[in-house]
Ligand code: SF4
């Protein structure tokens with residue numbers, strides 16, 4: 426089969442899995458080489474490990490399929506209800522539980538796609554990792570950034586909150602990736618961007634001061650661990666993007 430037919434086949438597999446899990450989906454395909462080059466060096470090492478003996482072939486002709494499932498709208502609306510100090514944690518846990526469910530759905534889906542097209546899965550970033558590490562730098566060598574693959578494949582653009590913003594779902598998505606040497610049509614990077622929007626920066630002092638803080642990612646990690654939800658999430662910058670951004674009228678979960 427040619428690159429276009431293979432692309433349609435992967436879309437159909439993803440659509441089937443999305444239906445089975447009751448979720449909405451989006452995908453893109455980037456050249457393996459462009460993702461590899463865009464990764465930080467420590468994550469290139471991790472990508473080589475995932476690629477194993479196929480690395481040279483992947484670098485020459487391979488692709489990375491970036492897949493995403495969107496959060497249900499009610500989950501995003503359950504984030505940070507109330508005010509600082511008196512948030513409704515039980516309600517917030519609706520979002521935290523969906524985070525776990527989306528990760529599980531992504532891992533099942535990416536495994537199925539990898540086994541049917543001949544590829545390797547890079548699973549969704551697992552829950553619990555933020556609490557287990559002692560600082561955010563410990564995290565980088567453990568993972569390959571799905572965001573880089575999503576950016577390179579046009580699943581979305583890099584938002585001011587550093588998440589991937591999909592033109593339909595906002596940044597209320599979770600990501601996984603599949604490496605494959607199967608010929609696939611590629612999808613170009615997104616042309617949209619945040620523009621003058623600053624809704625996520627307004628929602629979070631850590632983000633707002635990210636240029637001034639020595640390591641804003643570490644501050645974020647400490648904050649979300651401190652919330653003590655059933656998974657290590659916060660999501661205030663996700664909700665702000667979906668509900669308050671200048672693009673809010675085009676977003677639909
Ligand atoms: S997850 Fe929470 S603490 Fe982290 S950047 Fe987003 S809003 Fe700020």
Ligand code: SF4
Pocket residue numbers: 584585586587590596618619622623624625626665666667669670671672
């Ligand atoms: S809230 Fe606005 S600035 Fe922040 S990521 Fe979304 S679109 Fe970009």
